[in-house]
Amino acid sequence: MSDVDDALAVLRAGGLVAIPTETVYGLAADASNPEAVRRIFAVKRRPADHPLIVHLADQADMKNWASTIPVPAAILADACWPGPLTLLVPQAAQVLDVVTGGRSTVGLRVPAHPLTLELLHRFGGGLAAPSANRFGRVSPTTADHVRADLGVDVDFVLDGGPCPIGVESTIVDCTVDPPQVLRPGAIPADEVAALLQRPVDPAAGPSRAPGMLESHYAPRCRVLLATDVAEARWLRDSSPTAEIIDDDDPVHYAQTLFARLRDADARGVDTVIAVLPPAVGLGHAIRDRLTKAAATR
Ligand code: TXA
């Protein structure tokens, strides 16, 4: 039996499987099994009104989950899937309330990871999956992070190696006009706008996307933000035990950010000073996660 065979058996029996994606690891259950989906919320200790993303094998499966496919959603799915983009669309009647927290929309995404795509194709249905961390912690980007957070509460961990992107998907609400970017991610808002050939609203509205409150991306250590290395060094003068996190390469910064915060926590570091990357491209997503991590103390 391969690992994908094992994962498939667990999902078909209503169990929970941690799945690798290109962004972060997800905690997956059969999206059409209410008991299984309810267990995700119990294991994560996540409030029931925080909706889950449904992961699909293929863009063609969208029609099973959406009541209509808005034109922007079709354009973005064509251009970006499989990939780090979640599209909010009006939900089809059969989508379970437990998945969408009773909302009228559903978030859909085709993830770009070979193991999870194989799993999804063989499973045939949708997999509801939030990030595979306990509620309030940073997302896991390795199988070991998942095991450290969830232990025996996850029935199987499909180990697909470290996640190549390292921050969660960009979320675009395609049910409003103009479409709105609710969470910055690997696909920047200006790329979304270019693909749609129109401006998008980059303002993240907290009420529209539960689960994106500041306190939801929190390491244990205190996080201070610096706009450049000189400011970081200046801040360290008054916090000599603090460690500085910085990276000139935004791709590598995103890839390693959550692992570095977890590592600092594991070593009992009390303060991390993070240098904000420039606010371009992937830099927006990194700045968003750092700002949320810093806002919690
Ligand atoms: O990269 C990702 O998106 C990862 C991987 C596993 O796919 N998933 C992820 O899921 O980050 P989660 O649950 O940790 O974050 C999804 C966010 C939550 O803040 C949730 O409230 C929001 O998306 N969301 C999901 N469906 C929604 C909907 N129908 N309306 C509004 N917000 C929604």
Ligand code: MG
């Ligand atoms: Mg999450």
